[in-house]
Amino acid sequence: MAAMKKALLATVVAAFAIFIGHRFLKLKEVTLASREVPLKHLNCHYLDNIEYGAEDITVLKDGLAFLSTGLKYPGMPSFSDEPGKLYVMDLLHPTPTPVELQITGDLDLSSFNPHGISVYTDETDDSVYLFTVNHPQHKSQVEIFRFVEDDTLVHLKTIAHPLLHSVNDIVAVGAESFYATNDHFFTSDVLSYLTIMLGLAWCDVVYYSPEEVRVAADGFLSSNGINISPDKRYIYVSDIIDHEIDVFERQEGEQLVYLKSVAVGSLCDNIEVDHRSGDIWLGCHPNGMKLSKFDPEDPPGSEVIRIKNINSQQPVVSQVYADNGHVIMASSVAASYEKKLLIGTVFHKALLCYLK
Structure with a gap:
C-alpha cells in the first residue's frame, strides 16, 4: 500500500510538473518571447x-x-513621481507641439493617473468631451471633461462602478456613455498572472450609460484597446494576449454581436481609426517578455501595424514601423492624420513621423 501511495504521489507530481512546464512554454509563446523585429523606420522626431x-x-x-x-x-517602469497629465496639439500647425491642458473643476490632480482616452463630439452644438481612464491609488474610474478654449479642460464627472474594475481603454458613444475594456479579471497581481498562465479568457467589455451598466462582450484573454468605425457601426477590441483584433457589430440597444477576429502577429495595445479611410492603426509590443522584464540594455521594442479594409472578407495587415527599443520603447498607440503619424508609448517618449 505504501508503495502504491508513493507511486501515485510521484505520478501526480510528474503530471503537475509537465503541466507547469507546458504553461511556461505557452506563456513564452503568447508573450512572443523569442521574437525580434527587423528595423523599419520612418522620418520621425521626438515630440517636445x-x-x-x-x-x-x-x-x-x-x-x-x-x-x-x-x-x-x-x-x-515609471521614471517620474509627478502626476499624469493631458496634452493637446494641433497637427495642422507647421511645427506641432504638445501643450499641457489646464484642468479645472473638482478633481484631485495630485493622484491623477490617466490611461486610455476617447473624445466625443456632440454634433448638436459641437461640444467636445474628453473621456479619460484614471487610476488614482490603483483604482479604476473614468473622468469626463469638456474641452474649452485652446488648452482648458473642465472636469464634469467621475464614474466608478464594480463592473469597471480594471479599465484599460474606452470609446465614448455619447456625452455620458461609453464602452470600456477590463484588461484583468482579478485586481490581485498574483491572481491576474495565474489567469494568464492558465489561459483563462475571463476579461470583458462593459457598456456604461447613466441608465444601465452591463457586460457587452466577454471571452477575452486580456481586452485592451477599443475604438469605433467612422460610421459608428462597428466596435474594434484588441485582445492583446491573443494577438488579435476582434470585430463586433453595434446593434440596437447597444448590443455587440461578434463578427470575426483579425490576426496581427503582435501584442497590440491601443486602437486608433483613421476618420477618412477607416484604416485601423495599432501601437504594438513586438516582444512582451522584454516589456515585462524591462532591461535598458535590451529594451522592449516598438511596432506600428495598420489594417486596411478590416470589415471586408480580406483585411490587409501590414507593418508600418518597427524599432528595437533604441529609438522608442514600448509603443502603445499609433494615430494617423493626413500624412502624419503619432507614436506614443507606455513610459518612454513619443514620435511624430511623416508617412511616405
Missing part, C-alpha cells in the same frame, strides 16, 4: 514636452490630437 510616455493618443477630424501621459501601471 513628452518624456514619460504618451500611453494613448486620439485625433479629431480637425487635426487636434489629445495625449494621455505619465501613466503609472503595475509591472511597468
